[in-house]
Amino acid sequence: MPLERCSKCGNSPSGGLQNCSGCHGATGAYCSRECQVAHWKVHKPVCRPLEDNQVWGIKILDNRYQPWSTQFQHVLLDPSHPIFTQGELCPLTEQCGFPLLIYSDAIHGGLKAYEDNQPAVYLRIEAADGFAPAHWQFNMPGTCSVVRQDRKLLTKEAIEIVYSYHSHLLDMADPDFIPLGNGPWSRRPSPRSLKTFADDYRKEEIQREGRQGFDYFP
Ligand SMILES: [Zn+2]
Ligand SMILES: [Zn+2]
Structure with missing residues (x-):
């Protein structure tokens, strides 16, 4: 393509x-x-x-590798990787028009994990209440993988922006929310709000840190 x-x-x-x-x-x-x-x-x-139908995704190493900037690693996945059949859609990314699939080696793959994975749990939170579902809360997810549902290249910069967006939403969330249609969010997560966040984030990173690497974000 x-x-x-x-x-x-x-x-x-x-x-x-x-x-x-x-x-x-x-x-x-x-x-x-x-x-x-x-x-x-x-x-x-x-x-x-x-090679045929390989997909670049991101491996999110578990919390032993914090901070998150070192937890995100490029990974090349074969089309037979179970993420494509068993991966779960990250709800807010779908709502924002940038759908990502997430797969936990422990939760889906049955590999025992003893470590939590904060960025992964953030990505899996439900749009309705801001909490990860029970099977993510009561099992240690360990190392996880993420891909774009459309199987296009997922860059480290894009996952950084999407993760920071989740983190920002959770910071701004109302802990005692009354369900009025926006869930706990002060503003409803949408493609437009993610795009605005991405533009601001990129500008800030360039100004503050001189990071030139930020490429186009859909
Ligand atoms: Zn090249
Ligand atoms: Zn250009």
Whole structure:
């Protein structure tokens, strides 16, 4: 599936995009040489031609590996990975038009885990009440994997933004909420609210930390 937008800036120029020669455009395509050069440090770990139907996801290491910035790791998944059949839809991501599937090696795979996974539990919270379901609360999820439901590249930057969005929503949530249709949320999570959050987050990271890696977020 050819990329439709520049992996760095998100533009789709009328002249088309130049595929990255390292991955044959599987995970990188650019509107300009400048964008490609600026994006190389971020792109390098996923610059690899994909075999049939492989999908780049994110492995979320358990809490022993905190902080979350080191818990997120790229992982290349074969189409036979159980995440595609047993993975659970992360409810808020679906509501926000960026549906992600999450799979716990312990909860779904039956591998014993002794560690919690805070980012994973946040991603699994229900839109209606802000709590993870019982099987996530009473079992240690251990290491988890996440993919985009549409099987497109899930970048570390995107998972960072989505996780931070969940964290932000939970910070702003009303603990004594009266169900009026928004659940516990001060504003209803939506594609628009995620997009606004992503734009602000990116701007802030660039200004504060000088992080140039932030690429286009759908
Ligand atoms: Zn560009
Ligand atoms: Zn590449």
